[in-house]
Amino acid sequence: MRLTVTDVTKSFGGTRVLRGASLTVEEGDLAAVLGPSGCGKTTLLRIIAGFESLDSGSVRIGDREVSGLPPERRKVGIVPQEAALFPHLSVARNVGFGLPRGSAERIEECLELVGLAGLGARMPHQISGGQQQRVALARALAPRPGVVLLDEPFNALDRSLRVSVRDEVRAALKRAGATAVLVTHDQEEALSMADTVAVMREGRIVQEGSPISVYAEPFDLGVATFVGEAVVLAATSDHGVASCELGSLPQRTNGVPGRGRVALRPEQFVLREPGEGAAGLVERVEFFGHDAAVTVVLDSETVVRARTRGDVLHRPGDRVGVTVQGPVLFFPE
Numbered sequence: 001m002r003l004t005v006t007d008v009t010k011s012f013g014g015t016r017v018l019r020g021a022s023l024t025v026e027e028g029d030l031a032a033v034l035g036p037s038g039c040g041k042t043t044l045l046r047i048i049a050g051f052e053s054l055d056s057g058s059v060r061i062g063d064r065e066v067s068g069l070p071p072e073r074r075k076v077g078i079v080p081q082e083a084a085l086f087p088h089l090s091v092a093r094n095v096g097f098g099l100p101r102g103s104a105e106r107i108e109e110c111l112e113l114v115g116l117a118g119l120g121a122r123m124p125h126q127i128s129g130g131q132q133q134r135v136a137l138a139r140a141l142a143p144r145p146g147v148v149l150l151d152e153p154f155n156a157l158d159r160s161l162r163v164s165v166r167d168e169v170r171a172a173l174k175r176a177g178a179t180a181v182l183v184t185h186d187q188e189e190a191l192s193m194a195d196t197v198a199v200m201r202e203g204r205i206v207q208e209g210s211p212i213s214v215y216a217e218p219f220d221l222g223v224a225t226f227v228g229e230a231v232v233l234a235a236t237s238d239h240g241v242a243s244c245e246l247g248s249l250p251q252r253t254n255g256v257p258g259r260g261r262v263a264l265r266p267e268q269f270v271l272r273e274p275g276e277g278a279a280g281l282v283e284r285v286e287f288f289g290h291d292a293a294v295t296v297v298l299d300s301e302t303v304v305r306a307r308t309r310g311d312v313l314h315r316p317g318d319r320v321g322v323t324v325q326g327p328v329l330f331f332p333e
């Protein structure tokens with residue numbers, strides 16, 4: 001079902017934690033709420049779930065205003081940070097915990113949704129951490145909730161496991177047709193998994209949109225540097241051209257002429273022969289296989305990190321020239 005959070009405020013003691021947070025998630029979409037530690041993500045999730053009351057604003061699931069209802073009447077499924085399965089109950093009984101008796105078919109259906117068909121008889125300690133997290137998802141999906149909330153659900157998993165569990169969780173949510181909210185401070189997780197990203201800062205959602213639009217058209221410099229990497233340089237804008245130490249560069253959008261800053265993405269830097277562009281010295285090369293990141297200290301002391309192809313030919317200590325390709329993001333002062 002569609003989830004609509006409108007202008008929610010919440011204080012603890014005298015501290016305002018949510019300052020008018022609004023969020024819309026369309027039916028069947030997975031939205032990631034992305035923000036730094038302490039910005040209010042978990043509080044927002046707990047308010048949607050009904051574990052915390054709100055001071056003002058509203059939460060609607062489908063057509064229903066739920067902010068006055070207790071958690072069990074909201075039809076919300078929750079996947080916590082750690083699977084938190086009952087250790088003495090089988091996987092199937094964990095999944096069926098909130099269901100009426102005689103729900104064996106629904107339990108098996110949910111295990112199938114998360115790719116664990118046939119594992120119902122196992123005990124939690126007999127399956128991997130990633131599988132436990134998928135059981136927690138099956139448990140959340142079992143009562144057919146209107147909205148599924150996932151609170152940093154991959155935190156307890158090690159890095160190598162995370163990526164595959166992420167894919168499986170996304171696929172299961174899509175198979176179930178669930179409307180879901182994923183809270184995370186991991187931008188790669190948000191950008192790669194979600195249909196929409198809501199960037200949260202100091203108790204507010206400051207931008208909502210597709211992962212591509214939030215990356216390519218950030219609302220302000222704060223979003224530009226939080227969502228993706230950027231080198232920020234002083235610049236002056238005039239008629240859609242921003243001039244900075246790396247040259248005069250076309251802007252992504254025309255703005256008011258004047259002073260401000262440009263945010264340059266790693267994939268915009270091009271490494272060239274010395275003599276072309278801004279001169280610098282290669283400090284570090286990180287090789288990732290399909291691509292690489294080359295850190296260059298320019299003679300101006302500005303440090304840039306360029307994403308290049310995997311067949312990188314540079315070595316630390318090489319002299320290079322650096323230019324910038326494509327339109328740049330300019331933010332007026």
Ligand code: ATP
Binds near residue numbers: 012
């Ligand atoms: P993290 O990513 O670290 O989990 P978060 O974005 O989820 O952070 P919240 O857990 O929502 O942030 O916390 C936001 C602020 O509200 C923090 O400063 C926190 O200390 C405060 N806070 C949260 N719950 C309570 C509470 N029950 N009583 C008092 N303060 C609280």
